[in-house]
Amino acid sequence: MxxxxxxxxxxxxxxxxxxxxxxxxxxxxxxxxxxxxxxxxxxxxxxxxxxxxxxxxxxxxxxxxxxxxxxxxxxxxxxxxxxxxxxxxxxxxxxxxxxxxxxxxxxxxxxxxxxxxxREPSPLVSWNKMVWFKEEIPRYSFVSWMALLSRLPTRDRLISWGLLVPPVCPLCSLDSETHDHLFFTCTFSTAIWSHFAGWMFPTPPLAFASVADIMNLPRITSRSGAGTVLKLLLQAIVYSIWRERNHRIFRDSSSTVAAIAKVVDRSMRDRLLSLPPPPPDGTVSLLQLYFSTPVSSRLSFI
Incomplete structure (x- = not known):
């Protein structure tokens, strides 16, 4: 037995x-x-x-x-x-x-x-649905989750661990690399956010807290599917910024802001196209909703 x-x-x-x-x-x-x-x-x-x-x-x-x-x-x-x-x-x-x-x-x-x-359950954090949702792209969600927790190995964290690395941001070379700087206050990252500013978020966010505030805007909560499109877009931008940062450090290659924006746009279209179509009741698909944003039509000609 x-x-x-x-x-x-x-x-x-x-x-x-x-x-x-x-x-x-x-x-x-x-x-x-x-x-x-x-x-x-x-x-x-x-x-x-x-x-x-x-x-x-x-x-x-x-x-x-x-x-x-x-x-x-x-x-x-x-x-x-x-x-x-x-x-x-x-x-x-x-x-x-x-x-x-x-x-x-x-x-x-x-x-x-x-x-x-x-497991030992803990209270749900306020941003859980911003990271984990049915339509997510797993690698995007994982990087976004680590970024929200400030657990990505940015240079300020590497230095705190005793590693001898240059503190400067590899994207702009103007300031020390921290989570808030890398994803929001860096001039390179701000330019990427600005490419996608439109009806979803009027101005580039300044921190992850302001990203959460965007999710509660009336223009988002009042439109079916807008929250899903926005969450995908936010994660795609965060992932692309982190990926570009790593390419510059480990591959010694760099892309322009326009090229990164085009990659984000392509990943959005591919993911939304892979989702099941809406029911035949006149509901707008998530892809159509994304196409209705001024930025999506502008990016198609970059």
């Missing part, structure tokens, strides 16, 4: 069938939990059931057959078994269930449910 680690017992239950594959001692097949944890090492002697026995050993003739109770634990077990049907071939094979909630178990394993159970 397979002996599961104690933490796995909390995640699994056994659905009683013929009980030929369920361990009498180590699987969780009664409300008492794994019986080895109830009886300890003396359990095999008290119940006269070997340590490697399956549950069907306790019901050889279709009835629960245990020796007279000689302890409180054995008496409790007999009471519990009196409420359970003995194993039988007509009930089919045993099955194992995975925890799907606080008090529910399902025959299918869910990584999401398991993660929600074993």
């Amino acid at each position: 397979l002996k599961l680690k104690p933490e796995l017992h909390k995640m699994m239950r056994c659905n009683v069938g013929d009980e030929r594959s369920v361990s009498f001692w180590f699987d969780w097949w009664t409300d008492l939990g794994p019986l080895i944890s109830v009886f300890g090492n003396r359990g095999t002697r008290d119940l006269r059931i070997p340590l490697d026995a399956s549950v069907c050993v306790a019901a050889p003739n279709g009835l629960w057959t245990l020796p007279p109770a000689r302890s409180d634990e054995a008496e409790t077990l007999q009471v519990v078994l009196s409420t359970m049907q003995p194993p039988s071939p007509v009930r089919g094979q045993d099955s194992f269930l995975w925890r799907s909630g606080a008090c529910s178990f399902l025959p299918k394993f869910s990584s999401k449910a398991t993660w929600n159970i074993i």
Whole structure:
């Protein structure tokens, strides 16, 4: 019989069938939990059931057959078994269930449910939907998430770790590289943001906090799908700025502001084109919504 680690017992239950594959001692097949944890090492002697026995050993003739109770634990077990049907071939094979909630178990394993159970939940941050949403591009979301947390290895962080690197920003060479400078106050980054200024955001944002404020503008909240297009655009710009920064450092190559803007525009069109079309009720698609912005038509001629 397979002996599961104690933490796995909390995640699994056994659905009683013929009980030929369920361990009498180590699987969780009664409300008492794994019986080895109830009886300890003396359990095999008290119940006269070997340590490697399956549950069907306790019901050889279709009835629960245990020796007279000689302890409180054995008496409790007999009471519990009196409420359970003995194993039988007509009930089919045993099955194992995975925890799907606080008090529910399902025959299918869910990584999401398991993660929600074993993790320590924390309050949702205000910007969670700005980073994680259904239409996201995973690598864009990851870089945006790291940028929001100020966890990207910018030069100010590398210097704080004791590394000998030049502090100057590789995009503008005018100031020290920090998260706020790299993505918002750098003249190169500001020029990229300015390319996309329009009905979505009137002026380039000054920090990630102002990006979150843009999401709450009436022109965004009042139009269906505008929030999704804006979130994709914000992440595409942040990702492209970070990518250009790395190219300049590690590949010794650089692109112009116009070239970066064209890359952002192309990635937006490709992603929005890959999304399912809207229902035939007159709803404007996200791609059409993006095309309705003045900047998208302007960029197509760069």
